[in-house]
Each structure stands twice: as structure tokens, then as C-alpha cells.
Amino acid sequence: xxxxxxxxxxxxxxxxxxxxxxxxxxxxxxxxxxxxxxxxxxxxxxxxxxxxxxxxxxxxxxxxxxxxxxxxxxxxxxxxxxxxxxxxxxxxxxxxxxxxxxxxxxxxxxxxxxxxxxxxxxxxxxxxxxxxxxxxxxxxxxxxxxxxxxxxxxxxxxxxxxxxxxxxxxxxxxxxxxxxxxxxxxxxxxxxxxxxxxxxxxxxxxxxxxxxxxxxxxxxxxxxxxxxxxxxxxxxxxxxxxxxxxxxxxxxxxxxxxxxxxxxxxxxxxxxx
Ligand code: ATR
Numbered sequence: 076x077x078x079x080x081x082x083x084x085x086x087x088x089x090x091x092x093x094x095x096x097x098x099x100x101x102x103x104x105x106x107x108x109x110x111x112x113x114x115x116x117x118x119x120x121x122x123x124x125x126x127x128x129x130x131x132x133x134x135x136x137x138x139x140x141x142x143x144x145x146x147x148x149x150x151x152x153x154x155x156x157x158x159x160x161x162x163x164x165x166x167x168x169x170x171x172x173x174x175x176x177x178x179x180x181x182x183x184x185x186x187x188x189x190x191x192x193x194x195x196x197x198x199x200x201x202x203x204x205x206x207x208x209x210x211x212x213x214x215x216x217x218x219x220x221x222x223x224x225x226x227x228x229x230x231x232x233x234x235x236x237x238x239x240x241x242x243x244x245x246x247x248x249x250x251x252x253x254x255x256x257x258x259x260x261x262x263x264x265x266x267x268x269x270x271x272x273x274x275x276x277x278x279x280x281x282x283x284x285x286x287x288x289x290x291x292x293x294x295x296x297x298x299x300x301x302x303x304x305x306x307x308x309x310x311x312x313x314x315x316x317x318x319x320x321x322x323x324x325x326x327x328x329x330x331x332x333x334x335x336x337x338x339x340x341x342x343x344x345x346x347x348x
Contacts, residue, residue, distance in 0.1 A: 076105055076106055076107040077105070077106045077107065077131045078106075078107050078125075078128075078129060078130045078131055079095065079106055079107065079108040079109075079130070079131055079132045079133070079134075079329065080108065080109050080110065080111050080125065080130065080133055080134070081108075081109075081110050081111070081133070081134040081135070081136060082111055082113045082118065082121065082122065082133055082134070082135050082136070082139055083110075083112070083113070083135070083136035083137055083138075083139060084112050084113055084114070084115060084137075084138065084139070085112065086110045086111060086112040086113075086136070087110075087112075089110045089136065090318060090343060091108070091110060091134050091136075091322060092108050092109060092110050093343070093346070094318070094319055094322045094339060094343065095108040095322060095326060096108055097334075097338075097339045097342060098322070098323065098326045098334040098339065101334050101335060101338070101339070102330070102332045102334050104330050104332065106131075106330075113139065115138070118135075118139045118142035118143070118146065119142060119145070119146050122142075122143070122146055122163065123146075126163075126165050126171060130165070131164070131165055131329060132162070132163060132164045132165065132325070132328075132329040133162070133163040134161060134162060134322070134325055135160060135161050135162070135163065136161065137205075140159035140160055140161055140175075140205060141158070141159055141205075143159070143160035143161070143163055143173060144158060144159050144160040144173060146160075146163065146171065146173070147160055147163060147171050147172060147173025148170040148171045148172070148173075149166075149170060149171075149172050149173065150172075150173045150174075151172070151173070151174040151175065153174065153175050153178060153179070153212055153213065154173050154174050154175040156211075156212040156238075156239070156242075157175040157177070157178065157208055157209040157211075157212060158208060159175055159177075159205055159208065159209055160173035160174065160175055161174075161175050161176060161177055161209075161321065161325070162174045162175065162176050162324075162325040162328055162329075164328055164329055172328075174325075174328055175209055176321040176322075176324035176325050176328070177206075177209040177210065177317075177321050178209050178210040178211070178212055178213030178214070179213050179320070179321070179324055180317045180318070180319075180320035180321030180322075180323075180324055181210045181213065181214075181262075181288075181290065181314075181317045181320070181321075182210075182213045182214065182217055183316075183317075183320040183323075183324075183336075184312075184314075184316035184317045184319075184320045185260075185288060185312075186217065188316050188320070188336070188337075188340070189286075189310065189312055189316070191260065191286050191310065192259075193214065193217040193218065193219050193260070194217065194218040194219070195218065195219070195220045196219050196220060196259040196260055197219075197220055197221050197223075197256075197257070197258050197259050197260075197282075198214060198219050198221065198222045198223070198258065198259070198260045198261075198262065199222075199223050199225060199253070199256070199258040199260070199261045199262070199280070200214075200222055200223070200224045200225070200262050200264055201225055201226075201261065201262065201263045201264055201265050201267075201274050201276075201299075202224075202225075202226060202263070202264040202265030202266070202267075202274075203224055203226035203228070203231040203232040203234075203235045203247065204231075204264070204265070204266065206264040206265075206266070206290055207224065207226075207235070207264035207265075208235060210262065210264065210290075211224075211235070211239045211242075211245065212239065212242060215239060215242040215243040215245065216242065219243070220244065221243070221244040221245065221246075222236075222239075222243070222244070222245040222246075223245075223246055223247075223248055223253075223256065223258070224236055224245070224246070224247045224248070225247075225248055225249065225250050225252070225253055225274070226247065226249070226250075226265075227249075227250065227274070229247065229248065229249045231247075232247030232248060232249075233246075233247035233248075234247070235247060250274060250275045250276065250277075251275075253276065253277050253280055254277045254280075256280055257279075257280060257281070257282050257285075258280055258281060258282060258285060259282050259284070259285050259286070260285065260286050260287070260288065261276075261280070261281060261285070261286075261287045261288070261303065262287075262288045262289075262290065263287075263288070263289040263290060263291070263297075263299040264290050266291075267298070267299070268289060268291040268293075268297040268298060268299055269291065271298060272298060273298040273299055273302055274299075276302060278306065279306070280306075281303065281306045281307075281308055283309070284309045285306075285308055285309060286308060286309055286310045286311070286312075287299065287300065287302075287303030287306075287308045287310075287311045287312075288311075288312050288313075288314070289312070289313050289314055290314040290317060291313060291314055292313040292314045292315040292318060292347070293313065293347070294347045294348050296311070296313070297313060300312075300313060315340060315343055315344060315347070316336075316340050318343070319336050319339050319340045319343060320336055323336050323339075
């Protein structure tokens with residue numbers, strides 16, 4: 076059987092094996108997929124052994140997306156722009172291809188699954204870390220009118236915005252700077268939800284038909300989702316659909332077959348509660 080795995084640390088929480096095995100069953104693909112905890116500092120060594128022993132592809136999660144970026148022999152344009160790799164695939168010539176499917180996963184969930192318009196919309200992205208960075212290119216390519224990145228450390232938001240300037244209208248700011256703005260979509264790319272925190276958001280920054288998306292997911296609404304509901308957002312979602320969509324894109328890169336994500340999102344939603 077063709078071998079696939081997800082590498083991360085920690086890895087116990089990973090839903091990738093469940094998702095990829097559901098895709099494999101649905102599409103009639105025969106493969107093996109497991110989750111593996113890699114010790115910090117040993118990514119290149121362990122990934123090198125995996126491919127040397129016939130492994131076909133890897134998903135890469137926190138904290139190894141930069142290591143995977145370094146490890147790849149070739150990079151997709153979107154991986155280069157994101158500065159991070161979440162999908163590795165061995166090529167026929169034995170070289171390793173690196174891609175990043177996070178951003179396209181987010182865009183598919185928002186646009187195709189949730190049906191929220193992106194074109195011409197004003198977007199606020201919260202956070203300027205790896206998660207935020209991965210989604211900027213695919214959002215700009217979808218024709219949004221502007222992106223503002225708000226971050227506690229303003230400097231990081233501004234530097235990140237500068238790197239995407241060529242793709243569209245994008246700027247960085249502090250949370251305090253948001254008070255006078257209005258946005259059609261707010262995407263939470265901070266890790267605040269993980270510790271039950273909410274970035275310091277002013278009230279009334281969501282437009283009348285504004286939507287809110289948290290890249291995190293959990294059985295219960297996150298603090299950011301509860302905030303958005305209190306601001307009478309038109310629609311609110313967590314990031315479970317993004318998780319399944321980024322996996323589907325990886326699966327498609329590896330197997331050349333695109334799975335139907337809807338039943339898998341539903342299955343994952345049920346397994347959360
Ligand atoms: P990731 O790769 O998940 O994005 P990261 O690179 O450590 O992780 O980035 C975490 C992001 O969440 C950062 O933008 C961080 O803000 P700072 O750059 O100012 O540190 C943001 N973040 C984390 N906890 C937060 C909180 N409680 N409130 C607001 N922002 C928070």
C-alpha cells in the first residue's frame with residue numbers, strides 16, 4: 076500500500092488520518108495514512124527516511140511547516156508566497172514537491188461550502204502568524220477589494236502586508252486602529268481561541284451583512300464566534316470545513332482524484348460533538 080502520514084508535534088489531536096481514510100474509502104483508493112509525532116529539530120531527518128523508504132506523501136502541521144518549506148526540492152507558487160509547506164509529495168524523479176493547501180482550503184470553505192461572497196469584499200484578518208500568512212495570497216487572488224491585517228505586534232502585520240502588496244490592496248494595523256473601520260468578513264487567524272481568549276476587537280466593525288470565520292474549530296463556538304454573534308453577524312463559522320478542504324486538496328495532489336468533501340465535513344462535525 077502507498078504510504079502517507081502527517082507529521083507534527085503534538086500530533087494526538089490530529090484529525091488528518093480520519094479525514095484521509097474517509098477520502099480513500101469514498102474514492103476507492105488503496106493507501107495507508109498515519110499520524111506521527113516528530114521530535115523538534117528532527118523533521119528533515121525523519122521526513123528524509125520516510126521518502127527513502129518509499130513513502131509517497133506527507134502532511135505537515137505545527138510546528139514543522141517552515142522545516143517542510145526548507146525540505147522541499149521544488150515549491151508551488153502559493154507555498155513560496157506563504158513561506159510554509161503543509162503538503163509534500165514525491166515526484167517520479169525522486170525529488171520532493173512542496174505545496175501549501177491551507178489558503179485554498181479556506182477559500183473553498185468560505186466561497187463554495189458556505190456561499191459567502193469574496194469578490195469585492197473588505198476583509199479583516201486577525202493575527203500575523205503562520206496561519207494568517209497562508210491565507211492572504213488565495214484571498215487576494217479571489218478578487219477581494221482589500222485586506223487589513225490587525226495584530227497585537229503591529230510591526231509583524233505591516234511587514235506581512237508588504238510581502239503581499241503586489242497581489243492587491245493590503246495593509247497592517249493595530250487593534251486600536253480598527254475602531255473607525257467596517258468589514259464584510261472578519262477571519263480570525265490568531266491562536267487566541269486555543270487559550271479561550273479573544274483579540275481586543277472594538278464593537279460595530281462588522282457591516283450589516285458581515286460574516287465571521289474562525290480558522291479554529293471546536294465542538295462549541297469559540298470566543299471569537301460568540302463575539303461575532305453578539306455583533307449580530309449575518310453568518311458565523313468555525314474552521315472545520317477549511318480543515319477538510321485543505322486535506323482534500325492534498326489528497327488531490329497525491330492521488331489525482333478530488334474527493335467529495337461534504338459528507339466528510341458532516342462526519343467530522345458529528346465526531347466533534
Ligand atoms: P500560527 O502559526 O498558529 O499563526 P503564531 O505564528 O505563533 O502561530 O501566531 C499566533 C498569532 O496569534 C499571532 O498573530 C499572535 O499575535 P502576536 O504576533 O502579537 O503575538 C496572535 N495571538 C496569540 N494569542 C493572542 C491573543 N490572546 N490575543 C490576540 N492575538 C493573539
